[in-house]
Amino acid sequence: MRTLVPAFLVTLAVAVAGCGSGSSGPATEAAKLVPADALAYVNLSLDSTRPAVSQAVKLAARFPSYPLAVAALQTRLGLLAGRSGSGSFSQSVRAWLGQEAAIAQLSTSTATAGSLVILDVRDHGKAQ
Numbered sequence: 001m002r003t004l005v006p007a008f009l010v011t012l013a014v015a016v017a018g019c020g021s022g023s024s025g026p027a028t029e030a031a032k033l034v035p036a037d038a039l040a041y042v043n044l045s046l047d048s049t050r051p052a053v054s055q056a057v058k059l060a061a062r063f064p065s066y067p068l069a070v071a072a073l074q075t076r077l078g079l080l081a082g083r084s085g086s087g088s089f090s091q092s093v094r095a096w097l098g099q100e101a102a103i104a105q106l107s108t109s110t111a112t113a114g115s116l117v118i119l120d121v122r123d124h125g126k127a128q
Contacts, residue, residue, distance in 0.1 A: 034102070034118075046101055098119070
C-alpha cells in the first residue's frame with residue numbers, strides 16, 4: 001500500500017502533464033516552498049475546472065486500483081489535517097482545500113528521507 005499512493009500520484013502527475021490544453025497552467029505556488037536540494041517533488045493541480053485535470057481523473061479512473069488509491073489519499077489528507085473521525089473527506093478537508101497539493105521528499109542525515117506535504121488552503125476559517 002505504501003507504494004500504491006506514490007505510484008498513483010506519479011501516474012496522475014504524468015497524465016496531467018501530458019494532457020495539454022489551451023487553458024492557463026496549474027497553480028505552482030507550492031514549488032516556492034520546496035528546498036532546491038529536494039530529492040523528488042510532485043505537484044498536483046486540484047482545479048477541477050481545468051480540462052487537463054478532468055482528463056487526468058478520467059484516465060486514472062481506468063486503473064483498477066484507483067478507488068483504493070483515492071480512498072487512501074483522502075484518509076491520509078484527513079489525518080494530516082487532524083480531522084480523523086470528524087466527517088467525510090468532503091466535509092472535513094475538501095471544504096477548505098485549494099487548487100494545488102504537493103509533496104517533496106527531502107534529504108536528511110538519516111537513512112529515511114523527510115517528507116514535505118504542501119496543501120493550498122482556499123478557506124482558512126474552515127481549515128482551522
